[in-house]
Amino acid sequence: MLHYSCDQCGKDLSAGGADRFVLKMEGYAAGAPAELTDDDLDTDHIEEMAQLLEELEESGTEPDLPPVCKKLRFDLCSACFRKFLLAPLGREPVSKFDFSPN
Numbered sequence: 001m002l003h004y005s006c007d008q009c010g011k012d013l014s015a016g017g018a019d020r021f022v023l024k025m026e027g028y029a030a031g032a033p034a035e036l037t038d039d040d041l042d043t044d045h046i047e048e049m050a051q052l053l054e055e056l057e058e059s060g061t062e063p064d065l066p067p068v069c070k071k072l073r074f075d076l077c078s079a080c081f082r083k084f085l086l087a088p089l090g091r092e093p094v095s096k097f098d099f100s101p102n
């Protein structure tokens with residue numbers, strides 16, 4: 001029997017499965033071609049990409065470049081799934097930030 005637990009809070013989700021939500025995320029570089037064609041293999045293009053990546057590395061803002069495409073899958077309990085929907089990027093909505101001076 002497959003065992004499922006919430007990837008966020010660790011809650012046991014094996015029983016029934018009614019409380020289990022599967023979250024699939026796919027991230028990819030918007031500029032990357034979905035399928036490689038002969039044009040994409042053009043040397044100039046590859047050099048251009050390499051130069052672009054070098055510039056990114058030199059800028060220091062992205063020391064660890066993410067992979068061009070990444071698929072993630074999570075099992076979540078209903079509570080964590082709801083929390084995710086409220087803050088998909090792991091933070092509160094900007095409007096909720098409190099800038100009141102102290």
Ligand SMILES: [Zn+2]
Pocket residue numbers: 006007008009010011076077078079080081
């Ligand atoms: Zn959970």
